[in-house]
Amino acid sequence: MGAPALLWPPLLLPLLVVLFGHLPGTLAQAQVCSANQTVFTMNENTTVSGPLAHIFVPEDQHVTLGQLSTPNAFRVDGDKLFLTVTPDYEENSLLEAVLECKRGNTLVTQLRVFVVVLDINDNAPEFPFTIKEYNVSEDTRVNTTVIPETELKATDADKDDILVYTLQEVTPNASKFFSLVGINSPALKLDQTLDYYKSPNMTFRLLARDTREENVIPSHTATATVVLNVLPADLRTPWFLPCSFTDGYFCIQAQYHAVIPTGHKLPSPLILSPGPIYAVDGDQAINQPIVYSIMMGNTDDTFIINKDDGNLTMAKSIPSPMTFTLLVRAEQADMARYSVTQAVVEARDVTGNPLQFSQSLYFGTVVLGSEAGTAVKDKTFPSEILRIQAQYLGFPDLNSAVTYQVTNSSEFIMNKDILLTTVPMETERTIRIEVEANNTVTKDRATTIVEIQVSEREPPSTGVGELGDGQRFSTVDMAVLGGVLGALLLLALIFLVILIHKHYRHRFTCCSGKAKEPQPSGYDNLTFLPDNKAKWSPTSNRKPEPGPEPVQPPLRPPSPMSSSPTPPSSMPPSPQPKASGSPKTVQAGDSPSAVRSILTKERRPEGEGGYKAVWFGKDIGAEADVVVLNEPTADVDSASASGSEGSDDDDDPDQKKSLRLGADADNTYV
Numbered sequence: 001m002g003a004p005a006l007l008w009p010p011l012l013l014p015l016l017v018v019l020f021g022h023l024p025g026t027l028a029q030a031q032v033c034s035a036n037q038t039v040f041t042m043n044e045n046t047t048v049s050g051p052l053a054h055i056f057v058p059e060d061q062h063v064t065l066g067q068l069s070t071p072n073a074f075r076v077d078g079d080k081l082f083l084t085v086t087p088d089y090e091e092n093s094l095l096e097a098v099l100e101c102k103r104g105n106t107l108v109t110q111l112r113v114f115v116v117v118l119d120i121n122d123n124a125p126e127f128p129f130t131i132k133e134y135n136v137s138e139d140t141r142v143n144t145t146v147i148p149e150t151e152l153k154a155t156d157a158d159k160d161d162i163l164v165y166t167l168q169e170v171t172p173n174a175s176k177f178f179s180l181v182g183i184n185s186p187a188l189k190l191d192q193t194l195d196y197y198k199s200p201n202m203t204f205r206l207l208a209r210d211t212r213e214e215n216v217i218p219s220h221t222a223t224a225t226v227v228l229n230v231l232p233a234d235l236r237t238p239w240f241l242p243c244s245f246t247d248g249y250f251c252i253q254a255q256y257h258a259v260i261p262t263g264h265k266l267p268s269p270l271i272l273s274p275g276p277i278y279a280v281d282g283d284q285a286i287n288q289p290i291v292y293s294i295m296m297g298n299t300d301d302t303f304i305i306n307k308d309d310g311n312l313t314m315a316k317s318i319p320s321p322m323t324f325t326l327l328v329r330a331e332q333a334d335m336a337r338y339s340v341t342q343a344v345v346e347a348r349d350v351t352g353n354p355l356q357f358s359q360s361l362y363f364g365t366v367v368l369g370s371e372a373g374t375a376v377k378d379k380t381f382p383s384e385i386l387r388i389q390a391q392y393l394g395f396p397d398l399n400s401a402v403t404y405q406v407t408n409s410s411e412f413i414m415n416k417d418i419l420l421t422t423v424p425m426e427t428e429r430t431i432r433i434e435v436e437a438n439n440t441v442t443k444d445r446a447t448t449i450v451e452i453q454v455s456e457r458e459p460p461s462t463g464v465g466e467l468g469d470g471q472r473f474s475t476v477d478m479a480v481l482g483g484v485l486g487a488l489l490l491l492a493l494i495f496l497v498i499l500i501h502k503h504y505r506h507r508f509t510c511c512s513g514k515a516k517e518p519q520p521s522g523y524d525n526l527t528f529l530p531d532n533k534a535k536w537s538p539t540s541n542r543k544p545e546p547g548p549e550p551v552q553p554p555l556r557p558p559s560p561m562s563s564s565p566t567p568p569s570s571m572p573p574s575p576q577p578k579a580s581g582s583p584k585t586v587q588a589g590d591s592p593s594a595v596r597s598i599l600t601k602e603r604r605p606e607g608e609g610g611y612k613a614v615w616f617g618k619d620i621g622a623e624a625d626v627v628v629l630n631e632p633t634a635d636v637d638s639a640s641a642s643g644s645e646g647s648d649d650d651d652d653p654d655q656k657k658s659l660r661l662g663a664d665a666d667n668t669y670v
Helices: 002-006 008-020 025-029 475-510 638-642 653-657
Strands: 039-043 053-056 062-065 074-077 080-083 094-103 106-118 131-137 145-147 164-169 178-180 188-190 201-209 221-231 256-261 290-296 303-305 312-314 322-332 338-348 361-367 402-406 412-415 418-421 429-439 445-455 599-603 611-615 625-628
Touching (some): 062 074, 074 094, 080 094, 131 145, 164 178, 290 303, 303 322, 402 412, 412 429
Parallel strands (some): 039 106, 256 338
Antiparallel strands (some): 053 080, 062 094, 074 080, 164 201, 290 322, 322 338, 412 418, 611 625
């Protein structure tokens, strides 16, 4: 029993060496390898330049690096262990060196050395994209997540980092439409209704940071660009144009109006105000075609509307005046949306509104040497082409059916309302031609005269600073000229006051009524001038004031003072005094039927002889002459001064005889 008991210590020694790695005292050092430290802890990215550990190797043994060691991480040099890499937590968080102590080729012991790598914030976040575009429909509902988190999320190699996201607008005011679901969740949601026409696309910069606070060190960020394209949606109904107001979604639509003549079927589409019936898709980016129809108000199917362009035409004539209120529908071709508006068509009697030219005499000019096909210029406005137009007041549809022709000359031809030469203008002269206007619907016709001057150069403009041959004057010259003209005007006014006082002082003393304003002579309807000559608005016909029926005199020959025509724009009509009780002077807005020659006679007050005759020129642009004849008359009763008119048979033959311009010394001509 004793002998076997003596064998136990030698048998336990190897087991103790394996379990504890060394033996105490000199015996252990002589049998196995050992290291001063077997476990190390360090931050990643740490560089160890010296030996990591010192190894005790017995004299009859040597140490090598085992194959189970972390590859390329350690090196054994004699009795020293070196770390050959810079630890990276993201690559390997634990490094292991297996040291093998051998006697010859026999393994005696194994020694393990561990390096624990600690993580630090050394990596920046990364987005899986640099720029990404997304399409968002305009009708997307608010609070909808338009881009999920998985498509915008960044990654960080530092596994313990929690990323914080920020959305920055690049397009101004874009941040009011979109925001992130949370600071740690980069999902994008819609905060406000989109408008394709105001913001068709928006750009954002998305930031990811690996620290909660910005100023922490170390801290890393990553950026990416997100572009959102808004796709148009069918949100708006068709808009009738013009719109008086629109907020981008709704349009306060136009209502249309037209005036047509009774008894005539117009061949062309009606002319409406403020313009033709026209609608567009409110969603202009979609721009669905529009289909037009009449829903209500088309009594007896009088009108037809073109379903493609909205033009309104007449299917039949209208026998008597009446008003149609048409309900017009504009619908998208896909039948998704539609709008409705009104078109009011008034049928009026054209009687009392004859076809007439704006002027009875036009003045044109052509430069000497002009070739055939040259347009005649307006003599009053030399820089502009002369336009000759005949119209019906208040019936624009009838005006479109007017055609023009030259009736008495082969040297000129009408091209619509423009006069063109047909031959070269080789001599200086003045040519008078007649232009005839014909209406193809009503068969009405009207004529006017055009006086054309062929000269070497265009007549100078009447603008300030140009006189005679076009010489320009300075401001001082014009001021001096204005002063002289002002002085002459003052003298003329003084002379006129003296003249009026001399001949009409008895009226100022016996009459207390307010004098009526003088009226212009002649008749030139300037409302017919082209838009570039005069701006006009329709004027309702005014009836003349009731009074005695005027006497129609025979046409008198033109006086020496008015023998040559004068352009209406170059010589404004002179105001004339109105006699008490005389008929109302015809105004430009009155009915054309009221334009006629009027002879008004007024008895002079008691004690004065003769009578006063007022003649208004029948021709447009003619002067109005007032002739006061002072002839002593013995038997003039007080009743004769009342201004009443009688027949020619009741007049004194002597008074008739005195109706001569400048024939007697007692006559006064104004």
